[in-house]
Amino acid sequence: MESAHTKSVEEVYSFFGVNESTGLGLEQVKRQREKWGPNELPAEEGKSIWELVIEQFEDLLVRILLLAACISFVSISFAIRGVKVSQGLSLMGDKVPADIRICSIKSTTLRVDQSILTGESVSVIKHTDPVPDPRAVNQDKKNMLFSGTNIAAGKAVGVVVATGVNTEIGKIRDEMASTEQEKTPLQQKLDEFGEQLSKVISLICIAVWIINIGHFNDPVHGGSWIRGAVYYFKIAVALAVAAIPEGLPAVITTCLALGTRRMAKKNAIVRSLPSVETLGCTSVICSDKTGTLTTNQMSVCRMFILEKAEGESCSLTEFTISGSTYAPEGDVYLDNRPVKCSGYDALVELATICSLCNDSSLDYNESKGVYEKVGEATETALTCLVEKMNVFDTDVRSLSRIERANACNSVNTPSNSTLYTHTLHSKISVIYCSVIGSCSLGAPEGVIDRCTYVRVGGTRVPMSSGIKEKIMAVIRDYGTGRDTLRCLALATRDSPLKKEEMVLSDTARFQDYESDLTFVGCVGMLDPPRTEVAASIKLCRQAGIRVIMITGDNKGTAVAICRRIGIFSEEDDVHRMAFTGREFDDLSPHSQREAVTNARCFARVEPSHKSKIVEFLQGFDEITAMTGDGVNDAPALKKAEIGIAMGSGTAVAKTASEMVLADDNFSSIVAAVEEGRAIYNNMKQFIRYLISSNVGEVVCIFLTAALGFPEALIPVQLLWVNLVTDGLPATALGFNPPDLDIMNKPPRNAKEPLISGWLFFRYLAIGCYVGAATVGAAAWWFTVADDGPQITLYQLSHFLQCSPDNPDFQDLECHVFESPYPMTMALSVLVTIEMCNALNRSVSLGVKYRIKYNVDFIFQQDLAHCPHCQKHQLVLYNFIIF
16 A cells, blocks of 8 residues: 555555455455565575675686685675575564554554664654655554554554554565665775786786797707797786785785774774775765764753743743763752752742653663663663652662662652553653642653643742743753753642542543643753764864764754764755755756765755765765664665664674674774775885886896896795795885874865876886886896806807807806806895885875884894895994884
8 A cells, every 4th residue: 555654544444455343355465465475575695605705706817817816705705695685574573563654543553663774773663644645654654553663651553554564674684675775985996007007917918928929949849849838828927926016905804804903993994994094085975963063862961940930021041961871970050059948949840740651760881881771762861861860869889880870769659649641643742640649751842732821839829821931932942052951841630630530541531630720840962972983073174074974863953963063054045955855855966966065964854865866976986984773774775885874773784784883882883984095005115016027027037038147036925025035025015004184184075096107107117127127136146146157148148049069158067057046036136125115105295204114024023934035134224214
């Protein structure tokens, strides 16, 4: 049934051919099941283990060298877990089984926790009245129960209007299944680099083979053209081995793994290794409000009582309350001075109402060392307020933390009292009744309309229209001011009905029980911003990162929080920077794109809005980090370059994300971005180091082949150099700490190449002298060294023509050209120069304190496996450090 929330109860009954007393017959169930299918979400077919393994070998470099590809198995465990996303949607637990249109409520109230679907932090009051707006968002469909949500209190009868994939949560599942994850910028760059390197290697290998076609018939090959062709093909393969940085996959994985460990210490748990580097180029952070930018702990921060009331005028006494968590720690202030609440009769009565009209309590979690709520967030805020007020002057100094949790709320409730909750015009009202009086709290407009008196000190004064307007003006200021507080009015009835005179099963009579009330005071509460968030937002501005708040809360509250934390300044006109989901939908596609470029706040949004926002941002080449904690966030988390789930979020959100925040704190995201930037800087240094070193090896092989010299380096030596000699210094470069000004620079362009044209020219120049020096060292042993054969350059360049019958090689044993000594000389020079290159990479960072940090590690490791280089490297080490 489409738009069931807009229909009346009778229309719903008629459409499905049912009534409240009988429901569906067996034949009707069968027909409905054939028509709509079973009430379940189809499991998305995941990839097999072998498919996941094969995916790890898509890198062209890894395909060439399977040895280096073994490191890719680290990623398989993460990929397997991603298959569980849709399974998590199918296993929601014992919750609302389908989308249901509520027809009648069989309790005083019906409250539903639908945070898993809408992201709302408090339970929602439901009713049976039609919602005429066909475009209403899920948050506004107050007459609907959604599949996967929890009933917090009450019971009701309704008609199932959608099952399986047709439910709201089923639509989210379909959207997530159709969302393809994009490759990270690092993966894209490495793929591009692999393709380019493969092409260059192929061309060089073919060139070397073609250059030596004239030597295929040399005597050393026995006059066989085929043997000569095979020999030079082996030379070409050696050249390919020299050109490929075999240690690069291992070094990259090691660097990323080190980054994940450092991030874990900052409460950012990384689930996908490539995403570590992606954080470094994040340009937009789309953050949820509740629990990420705020504490997700409702806290009363302001309240007022009446000081005087006479005729049409009155004066109020306003108090502020410190403390922004559930910890019963804080003071009540009047004009910035702490006061004793026991000295105000109205405050004593206000605290009593907060305590009695309350089903919640505080609990001290010894393992976490924090106070937590037991019950509703709003009621817990009132419980915490009572503890801070301490109107009965309870001695709490000697109490343990567990005893302190509810010390001031221990008010004895008479045995013949009752507590009930109901709604009137969608406004909640909580009533506590006893033989001596009744207490009431709820939405100000609902409570104050039932008040005929106001409390001034210990006396009761009639409420005039002037007094009422003054009270409502202050409440409106609380609700629309800088903080946009959620206000609750508190009242009493001095002569309530007896319990046996009340019929709680008939909600129509509740208005009679709540009449003739006396207004006592009003409290204003909010979910306060985390104390460290404002500084993190400022750091994001310095780093050129735009922060966008995306929340299911109302626009006024969202904008108020944005101003408090620095997303908006006090002077900013938010007309073009803050939108509700409906306002965004009303824009044309072109206007939507323009809105996304300027927006800093989206309120009252649905899952489709989040995915659309991410899609627009990606269209502008922005690298987006998206936070979320509910099932409704999963499609956007999967679509964004960096999906960040909350540690307290659902399993579905976590499996769709690349990173999980253990502390649900926005500041942890900023710390992770800083770490990601540092990782990329280090990665860029060791990739450039490895490439420049390999260019030298390529030049060495190319020169020996072009000049006709014997092999200076054999493939085994090249593998040793690439995997060990180059790998350890490259790993050492990955240990560099972040630059001091790393967060003062704008995000790098995600399309920025790892190696630009100028850098490649530099590395080619470096490679030329490295290759020339390496070949020169081998030639020096043949022509000059005292323990060498001291032959001529002509003999060296024509060594393949060496034979006893050749007069150019008289008195020369041809096996001297197979001596390992010139290879040792070439390897010594190559390793020594590459150590200089490693130092050059470290020094080029421009931060002096890093040099010593890396040099020690580089040389300790290299001297251990390269004893013949010790003398040269120690001299070099002392020269550079001192």
